[in-house]
Amino acid sequence: MTVRTAVTAGRSMSLTDNDIIVDGVRLAYRDRGDGPPVVFLHGTPSYSYEWRDVVPHVEAAGYRTLTYDLLGYGASERPLDRDTSVTAQAALLVELLDELDLARVNLVAHDIGGAIGQRLAIDWPERVHRLLLIDTVSYDSWPSATWRQIIRDNLDDHAAMSAAEFERMLTRQLQMTVSDANRMRGEVLEAYLDPHRSPLGRASFFDHQVRHYDSAHTESLTARLGDLDLPVRILWGGRDQWQPVSYAERLTADIPGAELVVLPEAGHFVMEDDAAAVTREVLDFLAA
Template identity: 45%
Template sequence: MEQVVDQHAIINGHRVAHGVHGAGEPVVLVHGTPSSSYIWRNVVPRLVDAGYRVHVFDLLGYGLSERPRDPAVDTSITGQVAVLAELLDLWRLDTFHLVAHDIGGGVAQRFGVRSIERLRTLTLIDVVSFDSYPSERTRQQMADGLEVLAKKPDDEHREHFRKWLLSTHSDPSGFDPEALRIYVDLISGPIGQPSLFQHQVAHYEPVHTMEISDQLDTLGRVPVQMIWGADDTWQVIEHAHRLQRAIPGSGLHVIERCGHFAPEERPTEVAAAVLEFLEQNRS
């Protein structure tokens, strides 16, 4: 498995996997759901080669980070902001470029409106915003109770989420089979399956983004760009336009023939768009 996290730290009493690569201006990458920092593996080397120091981590309850057994541990979007803040102290970062995908974009928005003075730039890739999530199907599953899904037979669970992950690509046949296997493995098995519902699906609550929706104009105090897959069916392009209208001066870069998992499906294009934006706003 090509992992970009190779260190571990105790953050607020829990183990968080993280990694630091390269040297130069700091860039922090925040992944979403149902993924991990693994989604950045083909983006990180391009940023490093361009002269940036790249910081990555697995959200608490995701990837190679701890999956807390205690349901009282907050692994929601709001809870992850506190994890990010502690990691910034560990990495000794006062200001930095922030790049976020999916649910990670909710984390970035909440962090940004509270601590805008710490951001040099903000890049949002196919992110959640306002009440753009969860889907009606997931909303119904949450209402019916996730306990049943958490106890589904392993093979049934894996097949369901394999199909779910395939829908993140504009061309499902182009999803790298090994990468697909890794994504499914991380959310399956005796730990991964219940953890998926406890730490990820259970927190697909738009309250975390709606609560700060009237403060998004604050983000316009720094350069902001959005990168979006034209064929994203999870966070459709209309959500990008709504978010762009809410953030003064923000730009939108659309990648054709690309779905929701843009860093996975089109890493070269994503890295190029990020780098062009960073170079335009380099200190």
């Protein structure tokens, strides 16, 4: 049975506005509009906030949009005893789609959301109509060099980090996601930091996100990418410091019929560098 609850006080700057219980855990989500369904999957270190300048335009164009915070992210529950790897998140997404009676959807998937999208399209091909991958992790592309250092230095003793040390570390990482660091300052930076500004938020960041930065989840898909039989577009920031364009080119070669679009002036968070271009690509792909 689907259980929906009203928005609770203290919700972060998430794009979400409702909660739903799926497989015993609470997910913060937003389900709006009519027409063909489009599911937006965010990346890390992020949450549904990253889609704030894209999703409303897709809704206005006549689509039903589903946006949610992954388990352990944003305003969703942060359980102590659940696997929040991309493989587990894909299985949970299937259950979310079942709860919302969505048999087949279009996926727009960024970063680790792209790994979830790849897994869903390969293991549950009947559930995915089209797949748009944006600066996705793939193969052995992750974690990036700076994240590997953070894993070595902080993962096992992150509780020893002060709030100020944590915030400086995460700010440095977030400012690498855009081609112009000025785009990751002020209100925008505050929004990305917001879910992690409590002891629980900082612990959850390491336990639910960083601990699962593991390329085994995408390397296990490499030999199966050629089995994908659906329209696939790959959208990439030409200045991505975490996921080089060479991985986009490799994916394009390995996925039958995939097409590649590069935004030369954008970084890893392309929706922060050029939300209008991302929106155009999403709408063009959906209408193709």
